[in-house]
Amino acid sequence: MDLAARLEALALRAEQDVRTVATLERLEELRVAYLGRKGELAELLKGLATATAEERPRLGALANEMKQRIEASFASADQALRTAASASQLAGEKEDVTEPGMRPPQGHLHLVSEAIREISAIFEKIGFTRTRHPEVDWDHFAFEALNMPKDHPARDEWETFFVDAPVSETHGKMVLTPHTSNGQVREMLRGELPIRMINIAKTYRRQSDATHVPMFHQFEGLFVDKQVSIAHLRGILDHFFQAFFGPTRRSRLRPFHFRFTEPSFEIDISCGICDGTGLVDGAKCRVCKRGWLELGGAGMVHPNVLKAGGIDPDVYSGFAFGWGVERTYMMKEGIKVDDIRILYKNDLRFLQQF
Secondary structure, three states: OOOHHHHHHHHHHHHHHHHHHOHHHHHHHHHHHOOOOOOOOHHHHHHHHHHHOHHHHHHHHHHHHHHHHHHHHHHHHHHHHHHHHHHHHHHHHOOOOOOOOOOOOOOOOOOHHHHHHHHHHHHHHOOOEEEEEOOOEHHHOOOHHHOOOOHHHHHHHOEEEEEOOOOOOOOEEEEEEEOOOHHHHHHOOOOOOOOEEEEEEEOOOOOOEEOOOOEEEEEEEEEEEEEOOHHHHHHHHHHHHHHHOOOOOOEEEEEEEEEEEEEEEEEEEEOOOOOOOOEOOEOOOOOOOEEEEEEEEEEEEHHHHHOOOOOOOOOOOOEEEEHHHHHHHHOOOOOOOOOOOHHHHHOOHHOEEE
């Protein structure tokens, strides 16, 4: 049998074999057997090398024709098998259009965002207004207007980040705010009295350990009116502690010294990790060490700060308080977070617990 006859016979046999195929897997096996690189058609085409120069064009054209014929039969069978498989699947499945769909994954607010909302809501109920002040501010508002001159050693405690920017002749260098107290004088300069302000913003210090991070959130409370006293301060703080931490937690004021308040206090709350005992499983609590955790500072606004804000200290008085949002939330009942840094590790195993 010459090469032309063998090519036609191969095409006919391939078409017959394809008609008997019942699965796509078997069809692929036949395709490789007939049309693969080492298949039957490739073996036949090796015979072109021995054909004469006159026969070679005719045989080459015939070979292409037979190849296209075989490929067409495979393509037709493939389409038929896929259509049959789809029809069979649809026949065996019934779609219940009344069945509820699958809800996509839904996230929730970060713990810090939840804390900010809760803190804001507590103070708004007693007449405080949420305000916003710069998180990158002039040295004047962060320090000097708060009764801390340039050479005062108290400024060394803040470990401030200074911004590489032009220095202002009136306001000094630009800084990443080390505390939200920069909003005190800015709020006073608005000239609207009385003042009941809550400023919640990012603050920055060069610190990192179990209770400190270089960037954290702080909230600043400022109350300025006539005849404001420490009793008002204590009442506001007790209201917050009762609302935020619950009735079982204890708080205390310790005398302290801040340049921008006089008298001044440190605010402590009993530790929520060790329940105020200072011990966890017989070892010293790594968060508080002694049963109390310092939340922040408070005190009566210093007369010099009132003057910097354009307020007469002989007519008005006020108090201020402020501490970190993250540290406050660490001490909330049931949270049990013993390292503040985990809040910003983006570990879903931790975040999805809340």
